[in-house]
C-alpha cells in the first residue's frame with residue numbers, strides 16, 4: 001500500500017479526531033523515522049515528548065524484551081516483582097515519598113484530582129462534596145470528561161458536557177489571580193510549569209515558586225503536571241526545578257514510558273497518598289510488570305545519559321540560532337531546553353502550512369493552537385542533526401514559496 005491508501009484506510013475505519021500530517025511511518029531509530037515511501041524524516045515532535053529517549057532506545061527495548069519473556073500483566077489483585085523496584089527508583093529520582101502508577105497521562109491527572117479532593121476532606125476538613133480545585137486558563141491536562149470540563153478550549157469541551165463541578169479557572173502566569181481565587185474549600189492548584197499544548201507558553205520568572213508559596217500559606221496542594229515538561233524536556237530533570245520546586249503532587253507520564261509503552265503516575269508525600277485505601281482507586285494495567293521494567297529503563301537512560309543537560313545545551317543553541325536566522329513570519333521563538341515554540345505572526349496566516357513545508361524538507365513538526373510550531377525533538381538528538389534541522393527550518397521560515405499557503 002502507498003501513503004494515500006494507508007491514510008484512506010484509517011479515514012474509512014476510524015473516528016476523525018485528529019488532523020495528522022499526510023505521512024505514514026513504519027520505522028524509527030533515535031531521532032529519525034522512515035515513512036512507507038522510504039523517506040527519512042527527523043522527528044521533531046517526539047510524540048509530544050513521549051519519546052525523549054529517542055525511538056527504540058536499545059536499552060529500553062532490551063528491558064521490554066527481557067520482561068516480555070517473563071511476565072507482563074498480573075493486575076493489582078496480586079503483587080509482581082517489578083512494581084516495587086520501579087516505584088522505589090521513581091521516588092528516589094524525583095525525591096518524593098510515594099508513587100502511584102497509572103498508564104496514560106489523563107488517568108494520572110484524574111488520580112491527582114481524586115487524591116487532592118480526598119486529602120481535602122480527610123486532612124483539611126473541607127465539607128463533603130465541596131472541594132474546589134483551581135486550574136489555569138488554556139490548560140491541557142488530558143481528554144477525560146472531568147478534565148475537558150475545566151478546559152478553556154471550545155473544541156476540547158464542545159458537545160461533551162455536562163461537566164463535573166468543583167473547578168475554578170484563573171489566568172496562567174498570574175499568581176495574584178491564584179491567591180484571589182482561593183476559598184476555604186480550595187484543596188489544590190493544578191498547573192503546567194510550561195503550557196505545552198497552549199503553544200509552549202513560558203510563565204513569568206518566579207511564577208511557580210510564588211504559586212508554591214501561596215499554596216503553602218493557604219494550606220492547599222500544588223499539583224504540578226510534568227507529563228510533558230518532565231524527564232529532561234526543558235533542560236532540567238523537571239521543569240519545576242527552574243523555579244523552586246516539584247510541587248506537593250507531581251504528575252508524570254509520556255517519557256516515563258520510554259517511547260514504547262504508556263506509563264504514568266503521581267508522586268506525593270505520604271500524607272496525601274495515604275488517603276487511598278483498598279478499593280478506592282485502581283487500574284487493571286497500572287503498575288504492570290512490563291510497564292515497570294520499561295519505566296526503570298526509561299529513567300536509567302534519562303539519568304545516565306544526562307538528557308536534561310543535553311536538552312539545556314542543545315535547546316539554548318537551537319533557540320539562539322533560530323532567532324539569529326530571523327524570519328519575516330516569526331513573532332517570537334520561545335521555550336526552555338528542547339521544548340521550543342516558534343510563534344507565527346497572525347498576519348502570516350496559521351502555522352500549519354509551515355509544518356507542511358517542513359515535512360517536504362524532511363522535518364516532522366506539528367502546529368499547536370493555530371499560530372505556534374512546536375519543536376521537541378528526542379533529547380538524544382546529535383548536535384549535527386540539529387544543525388541540519390536549523391538549516392531546513394530557517395529556509396522554510398525565510399522562503400514564502402516553500403510555505404505554500406502562508407500569507408506573505
Ligand SMILES: *Cc1c(COP(=O)(O)O)cnc(C)c1O
Nearest residue numbers: 104105106140141142225227228
Ligand atoms: C499529554 C498530556 C496529558 C495527557 O496525557 P495522555 O497520556 O495523552 O492522557 C496531560 N497533561 C499534559 C501537560 C500533557 O502534555
